[in-house]
Structures are given as structure tokens and as C-alpha cells.
Amino acid sequence: MSQDGVGIDLEASVGYALKEASSALRTAMEEVLRPLGMNVTHYSCLELLAQRPGLSNSELARGAFVTRQAMNVLLQTLERDGYVTRPDAAPVGRALPTRLTPRGRRRLEKASAAVRTVENRMLAGINDTEQALILRALRQMTQSLHETTGPTNP
Amino acid sequence: MSQDGVGIDLEASVGYALKEASSALRTAMEEVLRPLGMNVTHYSCLELLAQRPGLSNSELARGAFVTRQAMNVLLQTLERDGYVTRPDAAPVGRALPTRLTPRGRRRLEKASAAVRTVENRMLAGINDTEQALILRALRQMTQSLHETTGPTNP
DNA sequence: TGACTCATGTCAACAGTATGACATAGATTG
DNA sequence: CAATCTATGTCATACTGTTGACATGAGTCA
Numbered sequence: 001m002s003q004d005g006v007g008i009d010l011e012a013s014v015g016y017a018l019k020e021a022s023s024a025l026r027t028a029m030e031e032v033l034r035p036l037g038m039n040v041t042h043y044s045c046l047e048l049l050a051q052r053p054g055l056s057n058s059e060l061a062r063g064a065f066v067t068r069q070a071m072n073v074l075l076q077t078l079e080r081d082g083y084v085t086r087p088d089a090a091p092v093g094r095a096l097p098t099r100l101t102p103r104g105r106r107r108l109e110k111a112s113a114a115v116r117t118v119e120n121r122m123l124a125g126i127n128d129t130e131q132a133l134i135l136r137a138l139r140q141m142t143q144s145l146h147e148t149t150g151p152t153n154p
Numbered sequence: 155m156s157q158d159g160v161g162i163d164l165e166a167s168v169g170y171a172l173k174e175a176s177s178a179l180r181t182a183m184e185e186v187l188r189p190l191g192m193n194v195t196h197y198s199c200l201e202l203l204a205q206r207p208g209l210s211n212s213e214l215a216r217g218a219f220v221t222r223q224a225m226n227v228l229l230q231t232l233e234r235d236g237y238v239t240r241p242d243a244a245p246v247g248r249a250l251p252t253r254l255t256p257r258g259r260r261r262l263e264k265a266s267a268a269v270r271t272v273e274n275r276m277l278a279g280i281n282d283t284e285q286a287l288i289l290r291a292l293r294q295m296t297q298s299l300h301e302t303t304g305p306t307n308p
Numbered sequence: 309t310g311a312c313t314c315a316t317g318t319c320a321a322c323a324g325t326a327t328g329a330c331a332t333a334g335a336t337t338g
Numbered sequence: 339c340a341a342t343c344t345a346t347g348t349c350a351t352a353c354t355g356t357t358g359a360c361a362t363g364a365g366t367c368a
Contacts, residue, residue, distance in 0.1 A: 020293075094362060
């Protein structure tokens with residue numbers, strides 16, 4: 001169509017649309033989280049801990065799509081401010097299981113409500129069957145990308 | 155299902171799946187662009203210029219989802235290295251129309267081919283009708299998020 | 309047992325990007 | 339026409355996250 005011999009047609013590119021949507025989602029989330037003094041990584045960390053208590057620093061990093069070094073400094077802040085706790089010594093191996101404090105849970109509740117409104121707005125014009133289809137497709141895409149990229153890179 | 159009273163079920167969240175896919179795409183792109191000495195913003199800038207020559211710094215920034223300040227420093231590098239050119243004075247207003255040099259176009263060709271393989275891999279298990287559906291849905295989601303967020307923020 | 313591999317936590321240095329601020333050009337409005 | 343508003347380019351600064359490196363704990367295998 002508007003192809004020009006070189007390059008990828010951005011208007012028709014699923015990749016570009018994906019980045020567009022993801023960027024809009026991140027911006028919208030940051031907008032509602034800012035008044036609560038949080039950013040997206042912040043929130044992701046607490047949300048992960050609520051659903052899977054005892055996650056280690058490295059596991060949290062993977063779940064929030066940042067490096068374990070970045071998650072480490074975040075956890076130090078969250079721990080200092082009393083939102084999460086980690087044991088002084090590792091019960092097994094080197095992994096320190098992290099848990100939400102009651103204070104952290106209260107903080108998360110506000111943030112989670114805000115994020116939920118964003119996700120609802122995002123999905124406003126899309127019915128349930130379409131949502132299920134999109135979810136399946138996004139998972140498929142993620143898996144395809146990881147297959148020849150991440151774990152076993154020939 | 156795995157809902158816990160507080161929080162959003164990450165396993166069932168379209169937002170999380172979106173972030174997952176977007177993160178996997180970015181990682182895969184960075185992997186193939188690194189050998190060429192480029193990153194994603196780098197590539198996005200050149201790709202935008204190939205399709206819409208004469209774009210200004212601010213327009214490029216919006217297209218690549220970064221601030222105009224970030225795009226500005228990138229453009230200075232690209233200009234210094236001879237991949238793009240900008241007139242010394244603005245023909246109208248303050249906007250400086252940017253263009254690819256032949257050298258920049260050659261550079262883009264390599265990068266674009268690499269990125270195309272990534273996008274193809276991502277869409278491997280998804281047929282054309284599904285792709286069209288996803289494209290439509292992603293656009294819809296982006297638009298819904300911008301409606302009450304970006305331009306006119308009540 | 310000892311050597312190897314792998315994952316983890318953490319430190320230091322670096323890169324990329326965002327935030328804040330300012331001056332300038334054009335459009336809008338009274 | 340003058341005042342105001344909006345968009346742009348660019349600087350200086352701060353922050354967030356990445357890359358690179360190291361030591362430690364736990365499995366694996368000969």
C-alpha cells in the first residue's frame with residue numbers, strides 16, 4: 001500500500017500497533033499512579049507480591065520486565081518505607097522471599113483500583129469474545145518471540 | 155479464579171499480556187539491532203523518516219514514543235554521523251524538517267530487514283484474518299485510552 | 309568428593325530518557 | 339494592532355534502568 005520499497009509499513013504493522021497500545025497503557029497508568037506517588041514498576045512489584053507472596057527479587061524482576069538489579073534498588077526503597085519485608089538471611093539458596101506488609105497491602109489496594117479503571121477504559125469498545133481472542137493472540141505472539149530468542153539461543 | 159480479594163488477576167489481564175508481548179518484541183528487536191549498532195529508538199526514527207520524509211523533531215518524538223528532548227539528542231547524533239540532515243534555519247515556524255541521507259537509507263535497509271524477520275516470527279502462528287482482528291483491536295484500545303487521557307484532559 | 313554449571317543478590321559505572329526551563333515563531337483572539 | 343496561546347527547538351539536570359562484574363549457594367556429573 002503505502003510501502004515505499006524500503007522499510008515496514010507502519011500503518012499496517014501489528015508490531016507498531018502493539019507498541020502504540022502498550023505506550024498508551026503505560027502513560028495512562030502513570031497518570032493515575034502519579035497522584036499516589038507510585039510508578040508502573042512500583043505498582044507491578046506490589047501486585048505481583050499480592051498474588052504470589054514470597055517471590056524473590058529475581059522473580060519479581062522477570063514479572064515486572066526489568067533487570068534484577070533495577071528491581072533490587074526498588075525493593076530496598078519499598079523495604080525502607082515499610083511496604084515489603086525480606087528476611088535477613090536466605091532460608092534456602094540465596095533467594096530472599098519477599099512479602100507485602102499490611103501497609104503495603106493498603107497501598108496496593110488504592111493503586112489497583114486506579115489501574116483497574118484504566119484497563120476498563122482500554123477495553124471499553126471490545127466485547128468478551130474479542131477480549132478472549134486478543135488475550136490468546138498476545139500470548140501466542142509472546143511465546144513465538146521467546147521461542148528462538150530467550151532461553152535457548154542457538 | 156486466582157483472584158485474591160485485592161489486585162488484578164495477572165493471568166487473565168489483557169493489560170499484562172499486552173505488556174508481556176510488547177516487552178518480548180522490544181527485546182527481540184534489540185537483539186537483532188545490536189549487531190548493527192542500533193537500538194529501537196534509533197531504528198524507529200529512521201523508519202519514520204523513510205515513510206514520511208521531512209518530519210520534525212517533535213513529530214518524530216511522538217512517532218517513536220519518546221519526549222522531544224530525547225529525540226533531539228538522538229537526532230544530533232544521527233546528524234553528526236551523517237544519517238540524516240536538517241536545514242540550518244527553519245523554512246517556516248521553528249520546525250526543522252529532517253531527511254534521510256543515502257547513507258541513512260542504506261543503514262535503514264539492513265535494520266528493516268532484521269526487524270521484519272522479528273515481526274514475522276512474532277506472527278508465525280497467527281493467520282491473516284486473526285492479524286487483521288488484532289490490528290483493529292489494538293487500535294481501538296489505543297484510541298480508548300487516549301480519549302480521556304491525552305489531548306483534552308478534563 | 310571435586311569440578312562444573314546455573315541462578316541469585318549486590319555493587320559500580322554507564323546510557324538513555326524524562327523533567328524543568330527558556331526563547332522563539334506562528335496562530336488565535338480581543 | 340496588541341495580547342494571548344500553542345507548538346517547537348534546545349539547554350541543563352536528575353532519575354531510572356541497563357550493562358558488566360563479582361561472590362555465594364545449590365544442584366549435576368564424572
